[in-house]
Amino acid sequence: MLTTKGKAPIVSRQMLVFFAILLSYPLWADAAGLYEYLGIEIVIFIIYALGFNLLLGYTGLPSFGHGAYFGVGAYGYGLAQLYLDAGFIPGLLLAMLAGTVASGLVALFLSHRRGIYFALMTIAFGQVFWFLAIKLRGLTGGEDGLLNIFRPDIDFGLFQISLKSNFAFYYAVALIAVLVTLLLWRLVHSPFGMAIQAVRMNETRARFVGYQVWWIKWTVFTLSGAIAGLAGGLLNVAQESAFPDTMSLHASGLIVMMVLIGGGFVSFWGPVVGVIVYYLARDLLGSITEAWLLWYGLLFMAVMMFSPEGFAGGWGKLVAWVRRRKQGEVLMGGAQND
Amino acid sequence: MTESPPLFVAEHLHKRFGDQVVLEDINLSFNAGSISGIMGPNGAGKSTCFNVLTGMYRPDGGSVFFDGEDVTGLAPERIVEKGISRSFQIMNLFDEFTALENIMVATNRVRHGLHRPFWDLRADSEISHKAAEVLAMVGLTGLENSLASDMSYGQRRALEIAVSLATEPRIVFLDEPTQGLGADGRANLADLIGTLQEKFTLVIIEHDMQFLFRLANRISVIHWGQIIAEGTPDELKANEWVRTSELGKMTTC
Numbered sequence A: 001m002l003t004t005k006g007k008a009p010i011v012s013r014q015m016l017v018f019f020a021i022l023l024s025y026p027l028w029a030d031a032a033g034l035y036e037y038l039g040i041e042i043v044i045f046i047i048y049a050l051g052f053n054l055l056l057g058y059t060g061l062p063s064f065g066h067g068a069y070f071g072v073g074a075y076g077y078g079l080a081q082l083y084l085d086a087g088f089i090p091g092l093l094l095a096m097l098a099g100t101v102a103s104g105l106v107a108l109f110l111s112h113r114r115g116i117y118f119a120l121m122t123i124a125f126g127q128v129f130w131f132l133a134i135k136l137r138g139l140t141g142g143e144d145g146l147l148n149i150f151r152p153d154i155d156f157g158l159f160q161i162s163l164k165s166n167f168a169f170y171y172a173v174a175l176i177a178v179l180v181t182l183l184l185w186r187l188v189h190s191p192f193g194m195a196i197q198a199v200r201m202n203e204t205r206a207r208f209v210g211y212q213v214w215w216i217k218w219t220v221f222t223l224s225g226a227i228a229g230l231a232g233g234l235l236n237v238a239q240e241s242a243f244p245d246t247m248s249l250h251a252s253g254l255i256v257m258m259v260l261i262g263g264g265f266v267s268f269w270g271p272v273v274g275v276i277v278y279y280l281a282r283d284l285l286g287s288i289t290e291a292w293l294l295w296y297g298l299l300f301m302a303v304m305m306f307s308p309e310g311f312a313g314g315w316g317k318l319v320a321w322v323r324r325r326k327q328g329e330v331l332m333g334g335a336q337n338d
Numbered sequence B: 001m002t003e004s005p006p007l008f009v010a011e012h013l014h015k016r017f018g019d020q021v022v023l024e025d026i027n028l029s030f031n032a033g034s035i036s037g038i039m040g041p042n043g044a045g046k047s048t049c050f051n052v053l054t055g056m057y058r059p060d061g062g063s064v065f066f067d068g069e070d071v072t073g074l075a076p077e078r079i080v081e082k083g084i085s086r087s088f089q090i091m092n093l094f095d096e097f098t099a100l101e102n103i104m105v106a107t108n109r110v111r112h113g114l115h116r117p118f119w120d121l122r123a124d125s126e127i128s129h130k131a132a133e134v135l136a137m138v139g140l141t142g143l144e145n146s147l148a149s150d151m152s153y154g155q156r157r158a159l160e161i162a163v164s165l166a167t168e169p170r171i172v173f174l175d176e177p178t179q180g181l182g183a184d185g186r187a188n189l190a191d192l193i194g195t196l197q198e199k200f201t202l203v204i205i206e207h208d209m210q211f212l213f214r215l216a217n218r219i220s221v222i223h224w225g226q227i228i229a230e231g232t233p234d235e236l237k238a239n240e241w242v243r244t245s246e247l248g249k250m251t252t253c
Ligand SMILES: Nc1ncnc2c1ncn2[C@@H]1O[C@H](COP(=O)(O)OP(=O)(O)OP(=O)(O)O)[C@@H](O)[C@H]1O
Pocket: B017, B022, B040, B041, B042, B043, B044, B045, B046, B047, B048, B049, B089
């Protein structure tokens, strides 16, 4: 039941909370037993997941092959550094372009499909890209990956900013996350956002009130592919390399799980929550047991069973319940419990 | 009275699914400002006929003209742009949207505003005002902010009609709008459709003969994929097939 309700300010209250946490993270990470590099990966995946949820949560289109566009971005960024010496910002733009082109081409085949056929084709295309990443050794480095992509400085002409430190790079990623958040928030609260939700709810009716549904699906898929490409490019900067693993079916499945566990179907913020839960589970559970992924899987199952709408859904219900109780108390004179 | 050409014409429509011929040879014409009725037994091909006229299926033969323009086989979204819209026999609403949002999303202004990211629809009082007017047309005033899925069956039927009016069509096809409604609901709907006639040309599929006899200017009967009878309500009341089938309850055929 993801619907955009009420007037949509440019910046909402939840958004300010998110930005505050995002931008202050390096200041308290240490104290909380976390570290800067973890923040970098989390924020990169938040970017990826927010874009992915445009497709999954808002438009209702399940893609199990989005790792492909993430990976294409990572390789695109790497190749741009190796062969074009592109620099940070042009490299990221090229990563985005690579994600856009790859997903845009695939979307041409997908946008007339729905349901299970759509899902299966996303897997098939995802596997094609993964296979290519492994087989085109000359270009991608095959199974070893594309290595030694050193972080360039951000070049502003008059001055440069070095990204060598994780602290500096974290803030570059965080600023990009702020921009992507503002953009996606605007988009889902615009007429286009309303149209994609209409497509999710009833594709047939959407056509019969005049929407060119295949075009809408194409646009959303390509947009989420572009954002995946951007995130992939950023991961390359973080890891100074690109690996075919990011394109595997397993990796593509993880982003779906993250978005679902966080509640992407009920809230714009679901993907953010989901990514944080995943990484905290990985680090906290991972420090206790090697089998952390098993526990994460069980957590996923538990959430899907007891709160199918994820953490955000559970939270929403809790807030509604508390509100009802408060109102109840007011009505009943305050003192009574039921 | 001068004869102006009909607003909507279908000629020799033919449609089959596999080797099942559903529409053999259908000829229909609807005059501007009129209410036309379509009757026929279950499975006669009435909904299929609407589906072909409104772009869901491309006909295997024949042509469709709207206001003199050939619209045969155009996709639904193109058909809508021409000024043709429809409701569905099995309800097709945006269930997680409110009644008002169901209407807003269907309006031409919103549809043509997809490239305007800074347009905050819910803060645009002109758009919501217009949408509320459409809801008022079908008697849903006061329910603007109810979720479509929370509305009663009868209200959803009304909303189904309202959504098809929201695209500002010139001609509206209603597929069994009274289905599942009780006697009161039917009477209300008949009144409503009477008022819509001032603004729209209407074509209504309906099993309830009395309903059509009361409202329609002309009625066509589809059977075996053909138009087996056509005329004013009075002419049809005298028609052999209609009389016998009414006795034998047409719905059971
Ligand atoms: N998409 C389809 N594929 C195959 N057969 C179809 C399809 N749509 C309709 N039919 C068949 O065409 C015939 C006519 O169906 P249609 O729905 O047009 O009848 P109808 O006159 O609207 O009946 P009712 O009064 O029950 O609504 C039926 O035999 C139906 O099974």
